[in-house]
Amino acid sequence: MVTIQQCAQNIGKEVELNGWAYNFRSSGKIFFLQFRDGTVRIQVVYSEADITPEAWSALEGLHLESSVRVKGIVKEDTRSPSGFEIEGKGFEIIQLAFDDYPISKKEHGPDFLLENRHLWLRSEKQWAIQRVRNTVINATYEYLNNQGFIKIDAPILTPNACEDTTELFAIDYFDLGKAYLSQSGQLYIEAAIMSVGRCFDFGPVFRAEKSKTRRHLTEFWMMDAEAAFVEYEENLKIQEGLICYIVDSVLKQNQNELVLLERDQEPLKKIQAPFVRLTHKEAVAKLRALGSDILEDDDLGGDDETILTKQYDKPIFVEKYPAKVKAFYMKRDLNDPDRALCADLLAPEGYGEIIGGSQREDDYQTLVHRIEEQHLSMEAFKWYLDLRKYGSVPHSGFGYGLERVVGWICGTPHIRETIPFPRLINRIYP
Amino acid sequence: MVTIQQCAQNIGKEVELNGWAYNFRSSGKIFFLQFRDGTVRIQVVYSEADITPEAWSALEGLHLESSVRVKGIVKEDTRSPSGFEIEGKGFEIIQLAFDDYPISKKEHGPDFLLENRHLWLRSEKQWAIQRVRNTVINATYEYLNNQGFIKIDAPILTPNACEDTTELFAIDYFDLGKAYLSQSGQLYIEAAIMSVGRCFDFGPVFRAEKSKTRRHLTEFWMMDAEAAFVEYEENLKIQEGLICYIVDSVLKQNQNELVLLERDQEPLKKIQAPFVRLTHKEAVAKLRALGSDILEDDDLGGDDETILTKQYDKPIFVEKYPAKVKAFYMKRDLNDPDRALCADLLAPEGYGEIIGGSQREDDYQTLVHRIEEQHLSMEAFKWYLDLRKYGSVPHSGFGYGLERVVGWICGTPHIRETIPFPRLINRIYP
Numbered sequence: 001m002v003t004i005q006q007c008a009q010n011i012g013k014e015v016e017l018n019g020w021a022y023n024f025r026s027s028g029k030i031f032f033l034q035f036r037d038g039t040v041r042i043q044v045v046y047s048e049a050d051i052t053p054e055a056w057s058a059l060e061g062l063h064l065e066s067s068v069r070v071k072g073i074v075k076e077d078t079r080s081p082s083g084f085e086i087e088g089k090g091f092e093i094i095q096l097a098f099d100d101y102p103i104s105k106k107e108h109g110p111d112f113l114l115e116n117r118h119l120w121l122r123s124e125k126q127w128a129i130q131r132v133r134n135t136v137i138n139a140t141y142e143y144l145n146n147q148g149f150i151k152i153d154a155p156i157l158t159p160n161a162c163e164d165t166t167e168l169f170a171i172d173y174f175d176l177g178k179a180y181l182s183q184s185g186q187l188y189i190e191a192a193i194m195s196v197g198r199c200f201d202f203g204p205v206f207r208a209e210k211s212k213t214r215r216h217l218t219e220f221w222m223m224d225a226e227a228a229f230v231e232y233e234e235n236l237k238i239q240e241g242l243i244c245y246i247v248d249s250v251l252k253q254n255q256n257e258l259v260l261l262e263r264d265q266e267p268l269k270k271i272q273a274p275f276v277r278l279t280h281k282e283a284v285a286k287l288r289a290l291g292s293d294i295l296e297d298d299d300l301g302g303d304d305e306t307i308l309t310k311q312y313d314k315p316i317f318v319e320k321y322p323a324k325v326k327a328f329y330m331k332r333d334l335n336d337p338d339r340a341l342c343a344d345l346l347a348p349e350g351y352g353e354i355i356g357g358s359q360r361e362d363d364y365q366t367l368v369h370r371i372e373e374q375h376l377s378m379e380a381f382k383w384y385l386d387l388r389k390y391g392s393v394p395h396s397g398f399g400y401g402l403e404r405v406v407g408w409i410c411g412t413p414h415i416r417e418t419i420p421f422p423r424l425i426n427r428i429y430p
Numbered sequence: 431m432v433t434i435q436q437c438a439q440n441i442g443k444e445v446e447l448n449g450w451a452y453n454f455r456s457s458g459k460i461f462f463l464q465f466r467d468g469t470v471r472i473q474v475v476y477s478e479a480d481i482t483p484e485a486w487s488a489l490e491g492l493h494l495e496s497s498v499r500v501k502g503i504v505k506e507d508t509r510s511p512s513g514f515e516i517e518g519k520g521f522e523i524i525q526l527a528f529d530d531y532p533i534s535k536k537e538h539g540p541d542f543l544l545e546n547r548h549l550w551l552r553s554e555k556q557w558a559i560q561r562v563r564n565t566v567i568n569a570t571y572e573y574l575n576n577q578g579f580i581k582i583d584a585p586i587l588t589p590n591a592c593e594d595t596t597e598l599f600a601i602d603y604f605d606l607g608k609a610y611l612s613q614s615g616q617l618y619i620e621a622a623i624m625s626v627g628r629c630f631d632f633g634p635v636f637r638a639e640k641s642k643t644r645r646h647l648t649e650f651w652m653m654d655a656e657a658a659f660v661e662y663e664e665n666l667k668i669q670e671g672l673i674c675y676i677v678d679s680v681l682k683q684n685q686n687e688l689v690l691l692e693r694d695q696e697p698l699k700k701i702q703a704p705f706v707r708l709t710h711k712e713a714v715a716k717l718r719a720l721g722s723d724i725l726e727d728d729d730l731g732g733d734d735e736t737i738l739t740k741q742y743d744k745p746i747f748v749e750k751y752p753a754k755v756k757a758f759y760m761k762r763d764l765n766d767p768d769r770a771l772c773a774d775l776l777a778p779e780g781y782g783e784i785i786g787g788s789q790r791e792d793d794y795q796t797l798v799h800r801i802e803e804q805h806l807s808m809e810a811f812k813w814y815l816d817l818r819k820y821g822s823v824p825h826s827g828f829g830y831g832l833e834r835v836v837g838w839i840c841g842t843p844h845i846r847e848t849i850p851f852p853r854l855i856n857r858i859y860p
Contacts, residue, residue, distance in 0.1 A: 003578065018659045020624065020821045038627020038658065067821040095822040118621035118813045119820065127625050134580040141571060148433065148469070150564040155851040156634050157649050159858045169601045174855045188851055191548035194450065195557050197468020203633055204586050219587050228468065229448045383548045383860035390549065391450045391497040392525040421585040421618055425604045428589045430813035
């Protein structure tokens with residue numbers, strides 16, 4: 001038994017394959033079976049004369065999405081995505097699917113597809129997106145390991161909230177009152193860098209935000225990386241390196257998937273360091289020149305990001321936002337203390353933000369002052385402040401949203417297709 | 431700037447290192463600094479004559495856990511865990527720690543240490559455990575990737591419960607009522623194998639169980655793997671391969687950590703395939719001969735596992751449990767339909783269960799019947815049943831608890847030390 005992917009090593013040989021019949025048509029004595037096994041898709045061509053009457057009759061009684069066993073000879077075929085075709089010699093049904101498979105070639109509405117996500121995942125494009133997602137995950141581990149980052153899993157259940165609780169999901173935690181589902185592991189991995197030097201977490205995070213846009217999920221995967229003794233500029237270099245490595249890995253390992261997704265690969269090939277850098281000030285000026293009504297101290301909106309990223313064919317670091325629109329833990333720019341030493345990375349082609357990062361404030365007194373200034377709970381941040389009391393170091397970090405990175409690379413308009421089982425404000429099933 | 435780990439490539443050369451002073455003592459004109467930077471630990475020896483008066487006075491004013499910059503010459507030293515020692519030539523304090531660092535060499539109670547987990551993580555053994563954990567994670571990705579498994583992230587937020595809700599954490603999910611935190615992604619990745627063939631998930635899962643044992647956490651990391659067209663025997667082979675690969679990776683990559691943890695490595699070196707196999711029936715007979723009062727149809731208790739695993743120096747598959755003590759989705763043994771085609775893998779040295787796995791029931795009618803028999807909600811399993819209607823295939827899977835695997839390999843008596851920020855029924859902070 002081999003996989004379709006292994007056909008390359010079996011040209012001219014007879015192979016046996018297990019998988020699913022995702023489409024078929026017959027023209028008299030010839031039967032064309034579209035066959036998939038999870039690794040790639042291939043066409044099997046049967047001639048009635050070549051196979052047993054039992055096999056031929058099984059083909060004639062086939063239903064979509066049945067599981068089947070195929071025997072045949074591997075032939076090269078440059079028109080096929082796998083590069084091969086099978087000359088069918090044997091056929092057997094493992095389970096004849098019920099004949100009402102709900103997803104057909106015709107267009108379905110998104111609600112119907114989401115309701116059938118457990119089946120929709122099999123569709124060509126959904127399969128391709130999950131394969132790209134897998135490459136993005138693995139490339140992230142590889143790159144970060146090579147840069148000396150180890151994985152530290154931040155907790156999901158967190159104690160009394162550091163921030164406004166309106167966007168948090170709450171649970172009752174035994175006798176300890178409410179606990180909240182984490183929005184980010186950053187603060188926790190800041191503690192861990194004092195132990196392991198460099199680390200990252202990569203897990204689900206949650207937002208109870210009532211947003212219903214093509215870029216929001218209530219549950220999504222986030223990668224946060226943090227490094228001791230890494231300052232602002234080096235932090236950007238690590239991000240550039242990571243994004244280039246991810247895109248390069250997908251270009252190398254997912255050609256078949258990118259073709260299925262009809263993804264124009266030229267823009268991806270242009271993802272090379274160094275990326276474009278614009279200060280927030282420059283970005284605002286440019287946006288205003290392009291017609292946006294953004295004000296000097298505004299955060300960039302989604303529309304602003306779209307406009308801006310269409311001006312360049314590389315990702316853009318928008319740097320040094322007004323400190324007041326950014327989080328309290330960001331270090332300030334020494335040359336302009338109203339600005340944070342931060343950068344958001346915007347993906348090109350109108351895609352927008354995929355990474356947020358900054359150097360972190362490492363001075364104890366400054367941080368105490370910030371927490372007071374912003375009326376945050378000193379008690380909740382007690383442990384976090386300890387990190388500045390005992391061996392504080394200059395350090396920086398950044399985080400990416402996995403679904404946004406996958407969405408950009410795949411060219412998927414709606415983020416809901418980039419996660420296996422999307423959770424939206426009106427969707428928790430299946 | 432290099433890391434301590436990179437000293438091996440710099441013997442005889444002067445290097446600069448950033449890190450933390452975790453211990454020190456002075457004897458007159460000589461100062462011994464115990465220095466760590468996340469990668470490994472090293473001793474730096476200063477002679478007053480060799481350094482500036484400023485550097486010497488900085489050394490004399492040093493506090494535990496201060497962040498410091500060290501300059502010196504790398505010397506080989508076979509007694510040191512790193513294999514090296516630094517002859518100090520320069521010293522600078524980055525941040526002088528407050529002089530009340532709460533964790534000292536003296537024994538602290540577990541509550542105190544858990545309350546200071548954000549600092550306790552820096553302690554030698556805690557650092558070592560996290561490094562081993564990282565190796566276990568990476569080895570899992572490597573092995574599974576090589577076996578053709580891709581990562582499919584199962585959702586954490588799940589709809590109305592498939593099982594008894596008393597052990598589930600509940601949240602209010604917008605207008606959709608209650609949602610529950612996942613206890614396992616297995617059912618979801620069963621859907622995904624029909625798309626990608628083989629897959630795994632690896633993420634946090636949650637148990638609201640009121641257990642307070644050395645083996646329970648309310649939040650822990652679980653790896654679930656599932657493969658289409660893999661039957662019972664092959665499923666065990668994959669598990670054996672994975673566990674051998676993990677242990678071998680730790681033995682190769684974490685010698686320093688295992689020594690720090692005082693882990694006897696001889697038992698780990700014996701982890702070679704094939705593992706011991708005992709049917710549940712044989713296990714019960716053996717346990718009763720050894721004095722246990724276990725009954726024929728009982729599940730194995732923690733004590734039983736301890737007794738049993740002390741009889742062998744390899745992991746044990748306990749196979750074919752009475753179906754009634756196992757989950758409804760397990761396939762039955764054709765030769766003995768009261769038994770499930772399942773196996774739990776017990777780690778040696780008294781450790782006990784680290785993996786549970788089985789072949790899954792793939793027949794639609796049989797599964798419908800099971801759900802009825804066990805009075806489970808047909809509605810909740812509607813989508814899961816679809817998987818048996820459309821292209822069902824023989825398939826199997828298994829899951830390991832990351833903290834249990836790490837605990838066994840590190841020889842850590844209590845599981846709470848194997849996760850960066852443990853969540854227990856009485857602990858949600860920090």
